Amino acid sequence: MHMADALISAATGGAMWAASAGVASYSVRRVQTEIDENEKKIPLMGVMGAFVFASQMINFTIPGTGSSGHIGGGLLLAVLLGPHAGFLTLISILAIQALFFADGGLLALGCNIFNMGFFTCFVAYPLIYKKIIHKGMSKKNILIGSVIASISGLQLGSFAVVLETFFSGRTELPFGTFLMMMQPIHLAIGVIEGLLTSAVITFLWNTRPELLESSNIGKNKNNSNKKVIALLLCTAFVVGGFASWYASSNPDGLEWSIEKTIGSNEVEGSSSIHELFGNIQEKISFLPDYNFQSDQESQTQTKLGTSVSGIVGSILTLLVAVLIGKVSKKYRQLSKGVKE
Amino acid sequence: MNRITKSMYGIRYFDETAQNDTMIHKLNPLVKLLVSFVYILTAVSFGKYEIVSMIPLAIYPAIVFNLGDIKILPVLKSSLLVMPLILFVGISNPMLDRETVVIFENVVVSRGILSYISLIIKCTLSVICGMLLIATTSVDDLAKALGSMHVPKIFIMTFLLTYRYIYVLIEEFSNISTSYFLRAPGQKGIHYKLWGPLLGQLLMRTYDRAQSIYSAMSLRGYRGKYYTVKNILHINDYLYLILWIVFLFMVRFNNVPVMLGNIMTGAF
Numbered sequence: 001m002h003m004a005d006a007l008i009s010a011a012t013g014g015a016m017w018a019a020s021a022g023v024a025s026y027s028v029r030r031v032q033t034e035i036d037e038n039e040k041k042i043p044l045m046g047v048m049g050a051f052v053f054a055s056q057m058i059n060f061t062i063p064g065t066g067s068s069g070h071i072g073g074g075l076l077l078a079v080l081l082g083p084h085a086g087f088l089t090l091i092s093i094l095a096i097q098a099l100f101f102a103d104g105g106l107l108a109l110g111c112n113i114f115n116m117g118f119f120t121c122f123v124a125y126p127l128i129y130k131k132i133i134h135k136g137m138s139k140k141n142i143l144i145g146s147v148i149a150s151i152s153g154l155q156l157g158s159f160a161v162v163l164e165t166f167f168s169g170r171t172e173l174p175f176g177t178f179l180m181m182m183q184p185i186h187l188a189i190g191v192i193e194g195l196l197t198s199a200v201i202t203f204l205w206n207t208r209p210e211l212l213e214s215s216n217i218g219k220n221k222n223n224s225n226k227k228v229i230a231l232l233l234c235t236a237f238v239v240g241g242f243a244s245w246y247a248s249s250n251p252d253g254l255e256w257s258i259e260k261t262i263g264s265n266e267v268e269g270s271s272s273i274h275e276l277f278g279n280i281q282e283k284i285s286f287l288p289d290y291n292f293q294s295d296q297e298s299q300t301q302t303k304l305g306t307s308v309s310g311i312v313g314s315i316l317t318l319l320v321a322v323l324i325g326k327v328s329k330k331y332r333q334l335s336k337g338v339k340e
Numbered sequence: 341m342n343r344i345t346k347s348m349y350g351i352r353y354f355d356e357t358a359q360n361d362t363m364i365h366k367l368n369p370l371v372k373l374l375v376s377f378v379y380i381l382t383a384v385s386f387g388k389y390e391i392v393s394m395i396p397l398a399i400y401p402a403i404v405f406n407l408g409d410i411k412i413l414p415v416l417k418s419s420l421l422v423m424p425l426i427l428f429v430g431i432s433n434p435m436l437d438r439e440t441v442v443i444f445e446n447v448v449v450s451r452g453i454l455s456y457i458s459l460i461i462k463c464t465l466s467v468i469c470g471m472l473l474i475a476t477t478s479v480d481d482l483a484k485a486l487g488s489m490h491v492p493k494i495f496i497m498t499f500l501l502t503y504r505y506i507y508v509l510i511e512e513f514s515n516i517s518t519s520y521f522l523r524a525p526g527q528k529g530i531h532y533k534l535w536g537p538l539l540g541q542l543l544m545r546t547y548d549r550a551q552s553i554y555s556a557m558s559l560r561g562y563r564g565k566y567y568t569v570k571n572i573l574h575i576n577d578y579l580y581l582i583l584w585i586v587f588l589f590m591v592r593f594n595n596v597p598v599m600l601g602n603i604m605t606g607a608f
Contacts, residue, residue: 004422005470006463007429010385028492035494039563040554042494046501047509047550053502054509055539057347058517059529071539080543088495092502099474099482100351102422102467107380170388170459171429172436172452196535203540211547313601317395325402332362332407 017110
């Protein structure tokens with residue numbers, strides 16, 4: 001479910017970074033008070049992050065099928081560390097995955113944190129898992145709670161992926177088709193994730209119940225908590241949804257659906273910044289997108305001069321890039337030689 | 341166990357490369373982080389059908405690869421991992437966006453193919469940029485950069501500890517799964533009856549390890565606070581930052597290849 005940099009627009013990426021940073025700074029404040037009471041929490045968070053990271057590499061056979069799955073870890077972290085510390089730990093994991101494994105990118109990290117961390121730690125865990133466990137800790141409740149919470153966390157997350165892709169307009173994937181692809185896949189993943197999480201929690205509950213965060217619930221000030229979460233959720237949706245819709249320079253997914261409904265392929269109105277640069281580019285651009293016309297008439301009007309310039313220029317730029325590479329290598333070798 | 345070993349090698353490779361002593365490695369981590377971020381933002385912000393105007397962006401990796409003395413193949417290999425996702429999600433572009441465009445005299449392609457190629461280029465450039473950042477900056481340096489950006493210390497510490505203990509835990513997990521698969525040959529994964537006990541045991545060990553880490557930290561003076569060293573920027577760092585940002589702005593708002601071509605063919 002990791003989003004890649006290339007799939008999101010700068011506006012969507014920025015908006016989701018802002019939303020994730022907001023939730024993270026709120027979590028930091030909450031965790032800070034927990035650490036003041038219990039300074040062991042920091043090493044625990046770090047090691048638990050490494051635990052989830054490493055356990056994602058172990059495959060578990062899914063009964064009745066030939067395939068295997070692995071743990072995602074968001075819900076497990078929320079259960080073991082509490083939602084705030086769990087969320088922060090998950091950010092570390094996602095950051096390491098983005099940096100070392102190109103799993104998601106630096107710009108898409110905001111989206112990934114929100115999609116995988118926020119929905120599990122701040123929606124699925126407090127509103128579903130905790131509510132079910134409140135009725136009484138039992139094997140059955142742990143199972144039901146984990147499975148439903150995992151499924152809903154993943155469904156919300158994958159829905160957010162679809163929304164972010166749609167608002168970014170980098171692909172032609174129609175909203176409905178993409179949604180129909182994503183949601184069922186994540187339903188299956190959610191069931192497996194829930195079963196794995198419940199297996200671990202049940203084991204811990206039997207052997208070392210003191211480790212479970214939910215066993216000492218009840219002392220939190222839930223009311224203020226809920227208000228803040230509701231506020232954050234609304235802000236995030238407003239910022240992430242509408243702002244990027246208007247700010248996005250190429251809302252092509254939207255264009256596509258409008259095209260299908262009104263039968264015209266050009267939709268008026270894009271952001272003013274884009275227009276400004278569009279004007280500049282119109283004069284020099286090799287492939288300006290608004291000049292693309294399909295009819296024969298316009299094909300004959302293509303300026304040969306510009307195309308030749310474009311090709312010559314592209315080849316030249318590539319050559320320059322290669323040359324710069326060579327020169328910098330030489331420079332590096334020379335400076336190495338001087339040192340030795 | 342292939343996957344476990346592979347990811348270990350992946351992390352170790354970048355860890356070792358990040359220890360090199362080159363011009364790029366010596367730059368302030370904050371500057372490298374900022375340049376990488378602006379680079380990715382620039383690459384991503386190009387229009388959907390733009391290909392030619394993005395070409396000058398290749399200059400950045402060309403310089404960093406060479407000045408940073410980084411081998412190209414391992415980075416390219418790691419960046420290929422993310423390709424299937426892009427290829428899969430983007431395949432709808434050539435399928436649905438079929439309007440044709442003349443690109444040169446009688447050469448006609450569909451808009452979808454252009455946007456697909458553009459997407460692949462953007463993906464490659466942004467992934468390589470991220471990989472170059474981690475190949476030239478160690479995790480401790482990155483933490484330092486985060487510190488100077490006023491990222492809360494709790495987060496920085498969690499990030500550093502997670503990173504540090506990944507090695508230790510992966511090794512432990514590798515041992516457990518190796519011994520499991522030696523006793524259960526021919527299985528694809530761990531049997532569902534053992535899901536709880538296996539992960540649970542590992543989790544308990546992890547807790548115990550956290551406890552010993554805490555004790556070790558306490559013995560070395562840890563009292564719930566984390567101290568960072570002040571991050572000072574030198575003139576080289578300012579120059580590096582300014583030059584790249586000017587370059588990226590120039591590339592973003594001008595079609596450099598076409599300008600060059602115009603000059604060369606006298607079309608101006």
